[in-house]
């Protein structure tokens with residue numbers, strides 16, 4: 688079912704039509720602070736906490752969900768934060784079309800859609816190919832945070848990451864259930880209240896790694912853009 692589109696008028700919302708060809712801190716924030724990306728920001732509760740904790744970092748919060756972007760903007764505006772911009776775009780499309788190699792200080796992915804049915808698992812956002820994509824756009828020393836309530840998704844990512852050259856684990860175990868200082872999102876709260884643990888992963892791009900260029904099929908091969916994805 689197609690949902691009613693909410694017009695987002697927040698000054699912190701970036702319509703796709705107004706995006707600069709290359710996204711970076713000077714273009715979006717007028718400064719050269721590090722730039723970090725949250726993929727699938729939902730209602731923006733995680734982002735508000737993270738941006739408050741890190742006033743010297745600029746953040747992009749993206750989601751394919753119009754209502755989520757609207758709520759995220761409301762939260763950012765109410766909090767008076769000037770280091771966050773919100774985009775309604777599909778993650779892979781945005782990365783490949785608008786970012787330069789090694790331009791992100793961190794990527795955050797919290798409770799991505801789990802696609803729990805076995806036959807749907809290939810729809811999951813985070814797999815080997817996506818991790819290689821993220822690695823390409825992270826600066827040397829840049830961080831990747833992943834969290835999920837789905838143990839088999841967590842295990843899938845924890846098994847894939849050691850196979851992606853140029854990353855190292857920042858934690859003492861492949862998965863942990865507590866990441867001190869890491870804000871909790873709406874979905875994390877929901878599952879913790881049900882007594883279900885959240886599985887956290889934190890990897891970092893090695894500083895001495897020379898990242899290969901992206902294969903051409905990666906830059907072409909998006910199954911859906913956000914406008915289609917939201918109506919699926």
Ligand SMILES: C[S@@+](CC[C@H](N)C(=O)[O-])C[C@H]1O[C@@H](n2cnc3c(N)ncnc32)[C@H](O)[C@@H]1O
Pocket residue numbers: 726727728729730749750751752755776777778779796797798799800801812872873874875
């Ligand atoms: C289960 S919700 C989790 C929301 C939030 N991160 C949290 O933890 O509360 C997953 C979110 O990811 C968004 N999403 C899914 N695939 C995406 C993609 N390829 N690019 C951007 N956002 C995506 C969905 O629209 C949804 O809002």
